[in-house]
Amino acid sequence: MNVIYILWLRELKRFLRSPVQVLGSLAQPAFFLLALGFGFNPVFEKAGQGSYMQFMAPGMIGMTVLISSAFSGVAVLWDRQFGSLKETLVAPVPRLYIMIGRTFGGATVGVLQGVLILLLCMVTGFRPQHFSAVVSGFGFVAMIAICFAALGMIIGSTLKDMQSFNVVANFMVMPMVFLSGAFYPLDNLPLILSVLTRINPLSYGVDGLRGTLIGHWHFNYFLDMTLLSCVGAVFLIAGAYSFSKIEI
Amino acid sequence: MIRVDNLTKTFKAFEAVKGISFHVAPGEIFAFLGPNGAGKTTTIKMLTTILRPSSGTVMLDGLDPEHHKMAARKKFGIVFQDSSLDGEQTAYENMEMHGVLYHMPKKVRAERIERMLTTFELWDRRKDYVKKFSGGMKRRLEIARGLMHSPKILFLDEPTLGLDPQSRNQLWTHVKHLNETENTTIFLTTHHLDEADRVAHRIGIMDHGLLIAQGTSAELKEQTNTSTLEDAFLALTGSSLRDEDASSTDQLRDYAQIQGSIK
Numbered sequence: 001m002n003v004i005y006i007l008w009l010r011e012l013k014r015f016l017r018s019p020v021q022v023l024g025s026l027a028q029p030a031f032f033l034l035a036l037g038f039g040f041n042p043v044f045e046k047a048g049q050g051s052y053m054q055f056m057a058p059g060m061i062g063m064t065v066l067i068s069s070a071f072s073g074v075a076v077l078w079d080r081q082f083g084s085l086k087e088t089l090v091a092p093v094p095r096l097y098i099m100i101g102r103t104f105g106g107a108t109v110g111v112l113q114g115v116l117i118l119l120l121c122m123v124t125g126f127r128p129q130h131f132s133a134v135v136s137g138f139g140f141v142a143m144i145a146i147c148f149a150a151l152g153m154i155i156g157s158t159l160k161d162m163q164s165f166n167v168v169a170n171f172m173v174m175p176m177v178f179l180s181g182a183f184y185p186l187d188n189l190p191l192i193l194s195v196l197t198r199i200n201p202l203s204y205g206v207d208g209l210r211g212t213l214i215g216h217w218h219f220n221y222f223l224d225m226t227l228l229s230c231v232g233a234v235f236l237i238a239g240a241y242s243f244s245k246i247e248i
Numbered sequence: 249m250i251r252v253d254n255l256t257k258t259f260k261a262f263e264a265v266k267g268i269s270f271h272v273a274p275g276e277i278f279a280f281l282g283p284n285g286a287g288k289t290t291t292i293k294m295l296t297t298i299l300r301p302s303s304g305t306v307m308l309d310g311l312d313p314e315h316h317k318m319a320a321r322k323k324f325g326i327v328f329q330d331s332s333l334d335g336e337q338t339a340y341e342n343m344e345m346h347g348v349l350y351h352m353p354k355k356v357r358a359e360r361i362e363r364m365l366t367t368f369e370l371w372d373r374r375k376d377y378v379k380k381f382s383g384g385m386k387r388r389l390e391i392a393r394g395l396m397h398s399p400k401i402l403f404l405d406e407p408t409l410g411l412d413p414q415s416r417n418q419l420w421t422h423v424k425h426l427n428e429t430e431n432t433t434i435f436l437t438t439h440h441l442d443e444a445d446r447v448a449h450r451i452g453i454m455d456h457g458l459l460i461a462q463g464t465s466a467e468l469k470e471q472t473n474t475s476t477l478e479d480a481f482l483a484l485t486g487s488s489l490r491d492e493d494a495s496s497t498d499q500l501r502d503y504a505q506i507q508g509s510i511k
Binding site for chain 2: 084092
């Protein structure tokens, strides 16, 4: 238990101690919010869909949480060779504990990023339907964080070099964000997009967030939560397995 | 203390370690030498439970890591070729983490941290972030950390790589001192043959996955009819260069250096 706690705490400390990194990670969603949020707002309103800022904010929260959590997992690639993770691999501790401490540390950092971006959204004019919505909304933030920290862990444990790291960043993270309904409603999409968005777990996270925060659902609470729980469980098991197989 | 019998490791078609056998007595300093790509690091990885042998057995203080992995891991400390410190944490926090990983009770932890940091002259810097430390200080901290749980064996994989002569000298003085006071068995690799000659009680030379010679420095010189360990080494391993392809780890290491020089 102590081992899990200290590894979790380490991830948290790393985050809290580097304010530059915190600000840097908020720059991209802030830019999207300002440029796209204000830019598309008039068109969106004309189409009778209400405020685009209001629509997009939950998507931006989902995106930030995904990127933060996924990269904390993928960083295992680096950390197992040049970081303190290597030390934990020869310690008399089951790999499972290390994987759990690390994954939940990364997920916690993701949730904190989500809080920050929610505050930022509120500054630019976003209003959740009521404040209790924020609490249930963060249930989805936590699910997104766990799912993608675990997915990152699978990737970080399996990859061998930095080139593949960049490939993952470009071919996994960004498509997932763009095909999740973070930027546009999922209604009436062409068939291909409709299929792709439906197999993307982030779609359900963003939908859950948007539903709880502003009452705009594409799927429903039960489907979103069940799907994310199942995907999360599968990713955690697969993550634990691939982490246990690491040889350096 | 360390007993290795007919140890092999095969990666797909490549046989990195081809059935080596040796033993290291308790309290001995054993230097493991060889050109690049000889299989030294692969052997250390198998001895330290990170890599599973293809065949053969390893015994660490009478324990087989294959069957008693956790107990065997408590028996040794290790300093890797690449630093495994956490730069974003203080020296004290790095030690604390190690203590928790090795299940040391809180009180013992605090005592050992103070003792080890004082021995390695780092106690005054315990509250500084490790990223601010020099190469020599980082190595000292890693050795202090590796010894914190009072292991019977200490593995040092090229511990003086990239250090200046002063730091190297100081590091070996510490290592010898520990070997004498705590009777820790030390298994080391290095490319500095003069260092091996000076600190090691016995030396093993590995080449192309085979252990081609072992004995004291004097025995190796006598066997090859040479006057220095370096000459003996060259006589045994030949003077051809080992141009191996860079592995993915080497590529990562290059990248790390580029990152490091920017920061």
